[in-house]
Amino acid sequence: MLVNNQNYRTVWMQDKYVYLxxxxxxxxxxxxxKSKDYIETANAIxxxxxxxxxxxxxxGAYGVAQAALEFxxxxxxxxxxxxxxxxxxxxxxxxxxNDLFYAIDFVKNKIMQNITIENAKKDSVKxxxxxxxxxxxxxxxxxxxxxxxxNQNQNIxxxxxxxxxxxxxFGTALAPIRISHYNKKNLFVYVxxxxxxxxxxxxxAWELAQEKIPHAIIADNAAGFFMKKGKIDMIxxxxxxxAMNGDVANKIxxxxxxxxxxxxxxxxxxxxxxxxxxxxxxxxxxxxxxxRSSDEILYISGIDKNKKIRKIRIAPEESSxxxxxxxxxxxxxxxxxxxxxGIIKPMKDDIEKFVKGK
Amino acid sequence: MLVNNQNYRTVWMQDKYVYLxxxxxxxxxxxxxKSKDYIETANAIxxxxxxxxxxxxxxGAYGVAQAALEFxxxxxxxxxxxxxxxxxxxxxxxxxxNDLFYAIDFVKNKIMQNITIENAKKDSVKxxxxxxxxxxxxxxxxxxxxxxxxNQNQNIxxxxxxxxxxxxxFGTALAPIRISHYNKKNLFVYVxxxxxxxxxxxxxAWELAQEKIPHAIIADNAAGFFMKKGKIDMIxxxxxxxAMNGDVANKIxxxxxxxxxxxxxxxxxxxxxxxxxxxxxxxxxxxxxxxRSSDEILYISGIDKNKKIRKIRIAPEESSxxxxxxxxxxxxxxxxxxxxxGIIKPMKDDIEKFVKGK
Numbered sequence: 001m002l003v004n005n006q007n008y009r010t011v012w013m014q015d016k017y018v019y020l021x022x023x024x025x026x027x028x029x030x031x032x033x034k035s036k037d038y039i040e041t042a043n044a045i046x047x048x049x050x051x052x053x054x055x056x057x058x059x060g061a062y063g064v065a066q067a068a069l070e071f072x073x074x075x076x077x078x079x080x081x082x083x084x085x086x087x088x089x090x091x092x093x094x095x096x097x098n099d100l101f102y103a104i105d106f107v108k109n110k111i112m113q114n115i116t117i118e119n120a121k122k123d124s125v126k127x128x129x130x131x132x133x134x135x136x137x138x139x140x141x142x143x144x145x146x147x148x149x150x151n152q153n154q155n156i157x158x159x160x161x162x163x164x165x166x167x168x169x170f171g172t173a174l175a176p177i178r179i180s181h182y183n184k185k186n187l188f189v190y191v192x193x194x195x196x197x198x199x200x201x202x203x204x205a206w207e208l209a210q211e212k213i214p215h216a217i218i219a220d221n222a223a224g225f226f227m228k229k230g231k232i233d234m235i236x237x238x239x240x241x242x243a244m245n246g247d248v249a250n251k252i253x254x255x256x257x258x259x260x261x262x263x264x265x266x267x268x269x270x271x272x273x274x275x276x277x278x279x280x281x282x283x284x285x286x287x288x289x290x291x292r293s294s295d296e297i298l299y300i301s302g303i304d305k306n307k308k309i310r311k312i313r314i315a316p317e318e319s320s321x322x323x324x325x326x327x328x329x330x331x332x333x334x335x336x337x338x339x340x341x342g343i344i345k346p347m348k349d350d351i352e353k354f355v356k357g358k
Numbered sequence: 359m360l361v362n363n364q365n366y367r368t369v370w371m372q373d374k375y376v377y378l379x380x381x382x383x384x385x386x387x388x389x390x391x392k393s394k395d396y397i398e399t400a401n402a403i404x405x406x407x408x409x410x411x412x413x414x415x416x417x418g419a420y421g422v423a424q425a426a427l428e429f430x431x432x433x434x435x436x437x438x439x440x441x442x443x444x445x446x447x448x449x450x451x452x453x454x455x456n457d458l459f460y461a462i463d464f465v466k467n468k469i470m471q472n473i474t475i476e477n478a479k480k481d482s483v484k485x486x487x488x489x490x491x492x493x494x495x496x497x498x499x500x501x502x503x504x505x506x507x508x509n510q511n512q513n514i515x516x517x518x519x520x521x522x523x524x525x526x527x528f529g530t531a532l533a534p535i536r537i538s539h540y541n542k543k544n545l546f547v548y549v550x551x552x553x554x555x556x557x558x559x560x561x562x563a564w565e566l567a568q569e570k571i572p573h574a575i576i577a578d579n580a581a582g583f584f585m586k587k588g589k590i591d592m593i594x595x596x597x598x599x600x601a602m603n604g605d606v607a608n609k610i611x612x613x614x615x616x617x618x619x620x621x622x623x624x625x626x627x628x629x630x631x632x633x634x635x636x637x638x639x640x641x642x643x644x645x646x647x648x649x650r651s652s653d654e655i656l657y658i659s660g661i662d663k664n665k666k667i668r669k670i671r672i673a674p675e676e677s678s679x680x681x682x683x684x685x686x687x688x689x690x691x692x693x694x695x696x697x698x699x700g701i702i703k704p705m706k707d708d709i710e711k712f713v714k715g716k
Contacts, residue, residue, distance in 0.1 A: 027674035195577040201673045209676035217679040219553040221578045221611025225685040253579025259621050302670030312660030312668050315559045316385035318567035321575040327583040
């Protein structure tokens with residue numbers, strides 16, 4: 001992605017260092033966090049310097065590579081212990097992140113196929129990079145397939161941040177928008193603020209501003225208004241998990257936008273890699289919904305006029321909040337799912353064909 | 359309404375002073391603003407110490423009474439000039455507030471029917487109080503009619519603040535909830551945060567907390583989630599203007615909740631006095647929608663840990679916002695309109711019968 005007219009990934013490695021776009025500071029400041037060892041990298045995941053499942057996965061992979069490079073000595077058993085210790089530390093940072101586990105195991109298993117520590121160290125970096133590159137390619141393909149759905153002069157609504165910052169590059173929902181923009185299509189993006197954590201207003205708007213893609217932030221409440229006024233041509237969102245019948249779990253509010261899209265006869269697309277399909281979830285009913293801290297609703301962060309980051313309370317002391325983090329959008333509201341292998345209809349047979357053929 | 363277990367109105371008059379619950383400080387601090395003359399009262403309207411059309415109307419009426427009481431001398435022509443000057447000052451504070459104009463004219467016309475200044479002064483206070491009392495009674499009746507729609511053990515969603523703070527007492531959408539609560543019905547209120555100005559999270563939640571009505575603030579994005587989960591039994595909102603076919607203009611996001619209510623087969627009620635019907639608006643198409651400052655989306659206010667009120671920016675410097683303040687909910691989504699004279703179906707014939715018979 002472009003940041004200050006330079007190309008960046010969300011996470012990368014150079015020598016023994018892991019570099020991360022520091023998402024704690026966004027959208028107010030752009031800074032790179034430089035992690036010198038796997039312990040610091042694990043902490044960066046824990047403290048949400050990096051967030052978004054694919055981005056966390058790649059960071060975990062690089063963390064394993066750091067653990068390998070850090071090792072001093074010739075004892076392969078001790079080297080193995082070091083990798084296992086790093087694995088445990090890195091996996092404990094975000095216990096529900098499937099991509100993190102997958103990425104760490106991928107690099108670890110490649111390392112362990114070696115006989116010499118020297119080769120294992122080389123392989124650790126090679127395969128961590130391979131994981132990151134693979135993820136970039138996945139998102140780029142989602143972008144290419146989604147691009148075919150986007151006509152010239154389109155107004156597109158998106159919700160939350162399914163952008164490059166959540167991945168290694170391109171993003172999922174933002175990938176088709178990026179590729180269409182690179183193809184000189186004239187787009188305007190309506191960015192749902194995405195309360196309570198405001199990933200739309202902070203991260204998505206920031207990414208679009210960096211790439212000079214015309215956009216405006218809107219209150220989540222205003223999405224329906226713009227749909228009804230004919231100001232929105234299509235909706236593209238990401239997904240956290242997709243059931244085998246096409247029900248989509250994604251950031252809270254996605255269901256509202258999907259119902260409104262249907263009511264206004266607008267196409268509603270979900271962009272996600274095939275790995276988002278959960279073969280253990282027959283329908284959306286099987287997907288558990290995380291209830292997060294009410295503080296996310298009662299408090300908010302931003303910068304004051306002196307550019308100092310502040311957290312303030314925006315609700316009465318006596319009131320509490322309910323804060324479901326995700327919702328499930330039934331398949332009947334979804335026009336199609338944009339994957340790295342093409343557009344899937346949100347129907348059992350189509351999904352099984354794609355997912356089992358992956 | 360109850361505040362700290364004492365009964366308050368949003369605005370009242372004692373001797374020559376007008377007292378207002380200072381809504382600039384809510385929900386973080388409860389304070390009474392004491393205005394010593396009509397100039398200060400006009401400023402209180404302008405600076406939104408008081409907001410909400412009926413509350414502003416009553417405040418304007420009291421402002422005229424202050425202008426009358428302030429007059430010294432025996433020259434009725436000069437007295438008349440003083441009242442006209444006050445009228446102009448008070449009306450200029452919020453140029454689009456119909457209730458304000460109506461209330462000021464009501465008191466002024468009553469005053470002018472007198473021959474002596476002494477009687478005119480007495481009448482000014484009498485009729486300003488009459489205006490306020492009339493508004494309280496209106497809201498109480500809306501509450502009584504709405505109460506009949508609310509069963510025992512109901513979960514009710516409301517949007518924005520159509521509460522006592524917007525009126526003189528009771529509120530419109532909150533009146534049925536209050537009366538049901540006084541009647542020992544076991545209620546739980548889901549309070550839409552109502553971005554961008556957060557009137558739900560700040561004012562509605564504060565009112566409910568003061569009256570000990572069980573409630574939780576939710577992100578506007580979560581209303582659909584709770585409807586789909588069967589956690590919400592009915593929706594009651596207020597209205598800014600209602601067209602003669604039953605289309606309802608209200609705070610941005612109302613349309614979204616109405617569509618979601620229909621999709622989930624839930625009753626969606628609008629509570630508003632008959633004066634909210636606009637005989638010049640045949641349909642919602644005739645109602646202009648105000649576009650407000652994008653700063654309402656880009657910035658937010660709250661209190662820091664030292665209880666100091668702070669305004670912070672929550673979006674990237676490079677991004678802008680679009681901020682329609684209201685939307686129009688087509689009549690087909692509205693189950694009924696709760697007025698002081700009963701429940702009206704949102705249909706041309708029913709509305710005309712009620713409005714012309716008012």
